[in-house]
Amino acid sequence: MNTTKPVYILAIETSCDETSAAVIENGTVIRSNVVSSQIETHRRFGGVVPEIASRQHVESITWILQEALDQAGLAMKDMSAIAVTQGPGLVGSLLVGVVAAKALAFSLGLPLIGVHHIAGHIYANQLVHKLEYPLISLVVSGGHTELVYMESEGSFKIIGQTRDDAAGEAYDKVARALKLPYPGGPHIDRLAQEADGEIPMPRAWLDDSYDFSFSGLKSAVLNVLNQSRMRGEEPVAAHVAKGFQSSVVDVLVEKAARAVREYGAKQLLLAGGVAANRGLREGLTKRCAELGVPLLLPPMDLCSDNAAMIGAAAFLKWNRGDITGPEFKAEPVLSLEKWGY
Numbered sequence: 001m002n003t004t005k006p007v008y009i010l011a012i013e014t015s016c017d018e019t020s021a022a023v024i025e026n027g028t029v030i031r032s033n034v035v036s037s038q039i040e041t042h043r044r045f046g047g048v049v050p051e052i053a054s055r056q057h058v059e060s061i062t063w064i065l066q067e068a069l070d071q072a073g074l075a076m077k078d079m080s081a082i083a084v085t086q087g088p089g090l091v092g093s094l095l096v097g098v099v100a101a102k103a104l105a106f107s108l109g110l111p112l113i114g115v116h117h118i119a120g121h122i123y124a125n126q127l128v129h130k131l132e133y134p135l136i137s138l139v140v141s142g143g144h145t146e147l148v149y150m151e152s153e154g155s156f157k158i159i160g161q162t163r164d165d166a167a168g169e170a171y172d173k174v175a176r177a178l179k180l181p182y183p184g185g186p187h188i189d190r191l192a193q194e195a196d197g198e199i200p201m202p203r204a205w206l207d208d209s210y211d212f213s214f215s216g217l218k219s220a221v222l223n224v225l226n227q228s229r230m231r232g233e234e235p236v237a238a239h240v241a242k243g244f245q246s247s248v249v250d251v252l253v254e255k256a257a258r259a260v261r262e263y264g265a266k267q268l269l270l271a272g273g274v275a276a277n278r279g280l281r282e283g284l285t286k287r288c289a290e291l292g293v294p295l296l297l298p299p300m301d302l303c304s305d306n307a308a309m310i311g312a313a314a315f316l317k318w319n320r321g322d323i324t325g326p327e328f329k330a331e332p333v334l335s336l337e338k339w340g341y
């Protein structure tokens with residue numbers, strides 16, 4: 001490998017409802033990161049419609065790839081490798097990215113690197129922070145809630161995960177019950193910040209386990225809403241939002257802090273769409289200051305799905321010469337532990 005020429009990875013992310021392409025230099029520098037969100041399209045259905053998502057990816061992928069190269073000021077011939085989200089995600093959405101990546105890699109004679117979506121969320125932090133191992137990652141997204149112990153670069157051990165809804169999913173369901181637009185996470189977050197009161201909600205500690213559960217909390221919120229509405233009253237949405245958010249944040253912060261202590265982690269890293277939550281960022285900041293452990297927060301624009309994070313994670317594999325073979329296919333269900341080392 002020529003070490004003087006920069007390594008440029010052209011990365012693609014299409015696992016859900018964002019079509020994105022990025023050019024990443026040496027695994028850490030964002031030369032471009034173009035994201036086209038389909039939120040407006042799916043909002044009227046109250047959630048992502050898989051069929052529509054794949055069709056929109058097909059329509060956007062070509063111009064997004066070109067835009068990523070243009071914004072980076074580079075051409076296809078400058079690229080060192082093509083990276084793409086292999087899974088997990090919606091199969092029809094993943095397929096669009098995977099087919100585009102395969103076609104590019106084959107026609108340009110470039111190596112192809114399949115990336116685990118959650119590894120991408122975690123390694124988004126490498127675009128702005130220096131990671132030190134061992135570390136604990138708290139992954140909170142629309143489909144995942146996990147505590148991951150990382151002993152070294154690219155090694156993932158899931159020590160706790162949700163037993164039912166993911167954190168983002170719970171946010172979206174509670175938001176829907178409060179008649180807020182999709183995706184509801186940012187709306188609940190805003191209401192919770194503005195609230196001048198709070199309706200107390202239960203916390204699912206699940207004893208000593210690092211697992212999470214949010215379905216009981218979701219039911220508690222629905223009960224409060226139903227009981228009020230049966231009395232002909234509408235509860236103050238901000239008070240409900242604040243009670244819900246306090247419960248989610250308390251449990252996430254305490255379990256993450258306990259994992260940091262028990263595993264002797266040098267850093268706590270936050271990742272995933274819900275990492276944009278201001279209550280969670282504040283709660284973790286306070287707790288990590290008490291523990292004296294550095295907290296790595298992704299910048300807001302790298303919390304939600306984007307291809308820059310996929311390029312950052314792909315660089316790990318590039319460094320090890322771990323290139324995906326032609327048998328590679330989209331994997332709607334993919335193990336993070338097996339993808340890593």
Ligand code: KG4
Pocket residue numbers: 016140141142143144167168169171172183184185186189272273274275276277278303304305
């Ligand atoms: O990681 P992501 O973009 O997609 C998945 O890989 O799932 O996460 C999307 C999730 C949605 O559930 C959305 O409501 C949630 O992240 N989210 C938030 C906030 N911003 C986005 N949840 C709580 N507070 C926020 N500020």
Ligand code: ZN
Pocket residue numbers: 117121141142272273304305
């Ligand atoms: Zn995601």
